[in-house]
Amino acid sequence: xxxxxxxxxxxxxxxxxxxxxxxxxxxxxxxxxxxxxxxxxxxxxxxxxxxxxxxxxxxxxxxxxxxxxxxxxxxxxxxxxxxxxxxxxxxxxxxxxxxxxxxxxxxxxxxxxxxxxxxxxxxxxxxxxxxxxxxxxxxxxxxxxxxxxxxxxxxxxxxxxxxxxxxxxxxxxxxxxxxxxxxxxxxxxxxxxxxxxxxxxxxxxxxxxxxxxxxxxxxxxxxxxxxxxxxxxxxxxxxxxxxxxxxxxxxxxxxxxxxxxxxxxxxxxxxxxxxxxxxxxxxxxxxxxxxxxxxxxxxxxxxxxxxxxxxxxxxxxxxxxxxxxxxxxxxxxxxxxxxxxxxxxxxxxxxxxxxxxxxxxxxxxxxxxxxxxxxxxxxxxxxxxx
Amino acid sequence: xxxxxxxxxxxxxxxxxxxxxxxxxxxxxxxxxxxxxxxxxxxxxxxxxxxxxxxxxxxxxxxxxxxxxxxxxxxxxxxxxxxxxxxxxxxxxxxxxxxxxxxxxxxxxxxxxxxxxxxxxxxxxxxxxxxxxxxxxxxxxxxxxxxxxxxxxxxxxxxxxxxxxxxxxxxxxxxxxxxxxxxxxxxxxxxxxxxxxxxxxxxxxxxxxxxxxxxxxxxxxxxxxxxxxxxxxxxxxxxxxxxxxxxxxxxxxxxxxxxxxxxxxxxxxxxxxxxxxxxxxxxxxxxxxxxxxxxxxxxxxxxxxxxxx
Ligand SMILES: Nc1ncnc2c1ncn2[C@@H]1O[C@H](COP(=O)(O)OP(=O)(O)O)[C@@H](O)[C@H]1O
Ligand SMILES: [Mg+2]
Numbered sequence: 001x002x003x004x005x006x007x008x009x010x011x012x013x014x015x016x017x018x019x020x021x022x023x024x025x026x027x028x029x030x031x032x033x034x035x036x037x038x039x040x041x042x043x044x045x046x047x048x049x050x051x052x053x054x055x056x057x058x059x060x061x062x063x064x065x066x067x068x069x070x071x072x073x074x075x076x077x078x079x080x081x082x083x084x085x086x087x088x089x090x091x092x093x094x095x096x097x098x099x100x101x102x103x104x105x106x107x108x109x110x111x112x113x114x115x116x117x118x119x120x121x122x123x124x125x126x127x128x129x130x131x132x133x134x135x136x137x138x139x140x141x142x143x144x145x146x147x148x149x150x151x152x153x154x155x156x157x158x159x160x161x162x163x164x165x166x167x168x169x170x171x172x173x174x175x176x177x178x179x180x181x182x183x184x185x186x187x188x189x190x191x192x193x194x195x196x197x198x199x200x201x202x203x204x205x206x207x208x209x210x211x212x213x214x215x216x217x218x219x220x221x222x223x224x225x226x227x228x229x230x231x232x233x234x235x236x237x238x239x240x241x242x243x244x245x246x247x248x249x250x251x252x253x254x255x256x257x258x259x260x261x262x263x264x265x266x267x268x269x270x271x272x273x274x275x276x277x278x279x280x281x282x283x284x285x286x287x288x289x290x291x292x293x294x295x296x297x298x299x300x301x302x303x304x305x306x307x308x309x310x311x312x313x314x315x316x317x318x319x320x321x322x323x324x325x326x327x328x329x330x331x332x333x334x335x336x337x338x339x340x341x342x343x344x345x346x347x348x349x350x351x352x353x354x355x356x357x358x359x360x361x362x363x364x365x366x367x368x369x370x371x372x373x374x375x376x377x378x379x380x381x382x383x384x385x386x
Numbered sequence: 387x388x389x390x391x392x393x394x395x396x397x398x399x400x401x402x403x404x405x406x407x408x409x410x411x412x413x414x415x416x417x418x419x420x421x422x423x424x425x426x427x428x429x430x431x432x433x434x435x436x437x438x439x440x441x442x443x444x445x446x447x448x449x450x451x452x453x454x455x456x457x458x459x460x461x462x463x464x465x466x467x468x469x470x471x472x473x474x475x476x477x478x479x480x481x482x483x484x485x486x487x488x489x490x491x492x493x494x495x496x497x498x499x500x501x502x503x504x505x506x507x508x509x510x511x512x513x514x515x516x517x518x519x520x521x522x523x524x525x526x527x528x529x530x531x532x533x534x535x536x537x538x539x540x541x542x543x544x545x546x547x548x549x550x551x552x553x554x555x556x557x558x559x560x561x562x563x564x565x566x567x568x569x570x571x572x573x574x575x576x577x578x579x580x581x582x583x584x585x586x587x588x589x590x591x592x593x594x595x596x597x598x599x600x601x602x603x604x605x606x607x608x609x610x611x612x613x614x615x616x617x618x619x620x621x622x623x624x625x626x627x628x629x630x631x632x633x634x635x636x637x638x639x640x641x642x643x644x645x646x647x648x649x650x651x652x653x654x655x656x657x658x659x660x661x662x663x664x665x666x667x668x669x670x671x672x673x674x675x676x677x678x679x680x681x682x683x684x685x686x687x688x689x690x691x692x693x694x695x
Binding site for chain 2: 008009076077098099100103104105107109110112113114115124125128129172173176
């Protein structure tokens, strides 16, 4: 599953040079300034600092219970930080009540008002703003059309399918044109196919309405698909904030490498580290050379992260004596477009490799029990010091 | 999914039919039959006999006696209900007291239910018990207790005098205020519990959603809490209103000897005047009056079941 689904889909984000986080003059739309939140002995968010820029689709990704929802709720105004500040457009909103914040949230449970119709739900927020009736009607009609909810105006939430409810919840939040739209696991209740379609729909909506989205998810595939940047969280802290491809290709720690997609973590010690690259000696696969520049000195214990799809599998012995290892095919997982080969080196160490099934299954040249050689390019490995 | 696991209507076993039949038999034996007897008595004439009305129904006498029986039935009892202002004013007073005390119960009961539902989880059981606890003492004893509290030198006046709130002890007992105090005290759980039941399962995220959409808390109360609690409010109100209309013990023990509620009038006809037909007519009309809110209640409940929430 993991090995093939996590490959970053570059088409979604090579749209142009949208990278305000690299511009030192860009002003963030949202700024968390050393915010902390504790619950009865649990530290949900731990002195976390984060900038989110206008027009971004930002994903908070992390295992369940790492504090993603708490962080989002502090931005929505449902929770007050114990320490630190939350800023919107440079203004401190830490103590502003939820109903006065120009942000809107799509709840994980959707939280649709069961006594109101679809129209009543979508118009609810506009009515609170005291907008004139015809403007409410016009904006509601536009939003219902955008989310393909026309004809359902008079239905109650219990008369809708799960996907329709999800779209009503989205319409209800979007119709207010929030400065930031917050989405807490918005697609968790949908089936896989609908989830995939909705991810792309979210991206289209964000572009079309020119809004800023912050999504919370524990599904890395989802974060990879929709986000401009991902903040990987654990135990209330941000471990890495970067674009999906950076997170995947250049994880900053063993934890991130392991959390995002499938990875082979090869422990070893630095032999040589300079501007040209790094040489690592490992007990399991011998000498590794990578082009990556590591912030480490000879003798330091490091790990080399190797993605399965970056490892080539072959029967014949390759040339050279680094970045190669011989093993025995132990298990093969057929995934349709890809196959995962688990290759045993010596007694215990297993390396996962993935190869596209470009030839048909019956012609697959490598079988269980075969002796094979694994090789990888010098730019494939990432040296992790943490 | 197999057809065998889905019993069709005609394939119901005798056991299943019996189970469905039992509540109907119960209702027929203990509600429909007594009502028909009361209805029949209401169409009879007062008589100094044993039982004190005529005609008697003798089903062994054949068709001729049955026709004679039917011809002797009359609506005279019902005509009296309209012509004698005593009855109309009793009905009016009962409905007015029931309406007013239901309103008081709602005003008092809703905040209590709301407070219970919003209390920390571990307290809710205790609060629930406190509301239900008075039921463990006999109703009559509790009303007698109120008599001693409300009497001239009772606890209430002693307290008011001691606190210097009044100089001369006011009269509580035998007033309408005493009736309202007794009714509100007695029926409070019937108002609180249904409202609590609807408030307690309300999803907290709905209020967050309301706030998120720009709705301050007090406004969300009217736009979200009250509409969603409406089934509980209606159930509680009817659960109080219906029995209060027919209330006898509280007005009799706490109220004055002047104007009567319909329950007192009924009691007087039955035990004082021994006029069973008149008493029965009063009871039948009372039932007819209460049918309207009862059907309303059923309708609301059925709609909720249909919606599946
Ligand atoms: N209202 C709360 N009361 C007590 N503990 C809470 C509350 N909200 C969250 N927590 C705790 O804080 C931690 C982070 O929770 P949350 O932000 O919901 O994580 P996530 O959304 O990443 O799964 C968890 O350990 C959770 O149990
Ligand atoms: Mg969460």
